[in-house]
Amino acid sequence: MSTPVTLEAIRRAPKVLLHDHLDGGLRPKTVIELAEAVGYQELPSTDEATLAKWFRDAADSGSLVRYLETFAHTVAVMQTKDALVRVASECAQDLAADGVVYAEVRYAPELFEAGGLKLDEVVSALTEGFEQGSAAAESAGHRIRVGALLCAMRQNDRALEIAELAVRHRDAGVVGFDIAGPEDGFPPTRCQAAFDYLRDSNAHFTIHAGEAYGLPSIQEAVARCGTERIGHGLRIADDITVAEDGSVTLGRLAAYVRDRGIPLELCPSSNLQTGAAESFEKHPFGQLAGLGFRVTVNTDNRLMSGCTVSSEFDKLASTFDYGWDDIERFTLNAIESVFLDLDERTALIEDVIKPAYAALRA
Numbered sequence: 001m002s003t004p005v006t007l008e009a010i011r012r013a014p015k016v017l018l019h020d021h022l023d024g025g026l027r028p029k030t031v032i033e034l035a036e037a038v039g040y041q042e043l044p045s046t047d048e049a050t051l052a053k054w055f056r057d058a059a060d061s062g063s064l065v066r067y068l069e070t071f072a073h074t075v076a077v078m079q080t081k082d083a084l085v086r087v088a089s090e091c092a093q094d095l096a097a098d099g100v101v102y103a104e105v106r107y108a109p110e111l112f113e114a115g116g117l118k119l120d121e122v123v124s125a126l127t128e129g130f131e132q133g134s135a136a137a138e139s140a141g142h143r144i145r146v147g148a149l150l151c152a153m154r155q156n157d158r159a160l161e162i163a164e165l166a167v168r169h170r171d172a173g174v175v176g177f178d179i180a181g182p183e184d185g186f187p188p189t190r191c192q193a194a195f196d197y198l199r200d201s202n203a204h205f206t207i208h209a210g211e212a213y214g215l216p217s218i219q220e221a222v223a224r225c226g227t228e229r230i231g232h233g234l235r236i237a238d239d240i241t242v243a244e245d246g247s248v249t250l251g252r253l254a255a256y257v258r259d260r261g262i263p264l265e266l267c268p269s270s271n272l273q274t275g276a277a278e279s280f281e282k283h284p285f286g287q288l289a290g291l292g293f294r295v296t297v298n299t300d301n302r303l304m305s306g307c308t309v310s311s312e313f314d315k316l317a318s319t320f321d322y323g324w325d326d327i328e329r330f331t332l333n334a335i336e337s338v339f340l341d342l343d344e345r346t347a348l349i350e351d352v353i354k355p356a357y358a359a360l361r362a
């Protein structure tokens, strides 16, 4: 008898997370304690449950720009080395406890300079935190490996500097690069020099595109910048036409993205909050998965969405009636898309993922 697909069983299944923001995943208790330690007075509440609800409600704004305003509070308490180490360590432990075996966690180093830390010190502190957290998780019986993605904020015009930082740290905890922040008005080609530099350096990157802006953003990210993966990318559905008789036609861009197997880092709960999708039922995840796009399941911001990777899988499974075969397929989609070398990927697939899903189906 196959194990029923429940939230509890999904939590025990090995999962791979490609799109999770460090500053969107703090524990509410940690936000409160760090704020107290540095004398930050602007928190909307110092009660854990009230603060957790405040983040979810404020992020549930229907606009990416308003959603992003909530990060002022988490970023404010992440300005010292100790705070960074703690936040990264807890992140690794929380993901491991949720059954994540490999995560690429992203953050923007340029946001953590206000307390006097240099960019390289920020990255070293966070790498130390991820390592500490992974060691603690292993002692608690959950094995996880965390790689960092360095984001440049689209509005700050520091992309090349951050890309160089990512390359400097690529053998020390950093696996790639991304651009984040407001999408409308900040097209990916504004950061073209950074992407050209990364390609010349054989370094990996993904690009947030097709979340708060549509097809032109995805087109630039793929065709001009040469992105390996697309952060969100759900608006690729705008290039898919379904006729009255149910027949489906893909436009050139959608066909290219699907046929090249370009991974989509989908984050349904976040999309509901920013107004990119109306509901789980209407989220393009189901359509894209059905058409053979390389879809993956992600959290984006666990604090702002009150979610985990397991809860996202659970909601998708109940909405689209997915079983273990589907959950394993999305997990394999993710591990095939990571910025790790082939040996490490293969070891995770053969030694961890496949045996676990075979057991769940048995």
Ligand SMILES: O=c1[nH]cnc2c1ncn2[C@H]1C[C@H](O)[C@@H](CO)O1
Residues within 6 Å of the ligand: 021, 022, 023, 024, 064, 068, 071, 106, 107, 108, 111, 151, 180, 181, 182, 208, 211, 270, 300, 301
């Ligand atoms: O979904 C998102 N789209 C664009 N930017 C985002 C999203 N979620 C978080 N960010 C921003 C806010 C964070 O401060 C920054 C780096 O993690 O990335």
Ligand SMILES: [Zn+2]
Residues within 6 Å of the ligand: 019, 021, 180, 208, 231, 300
């Ligand atoms: Zn994101």
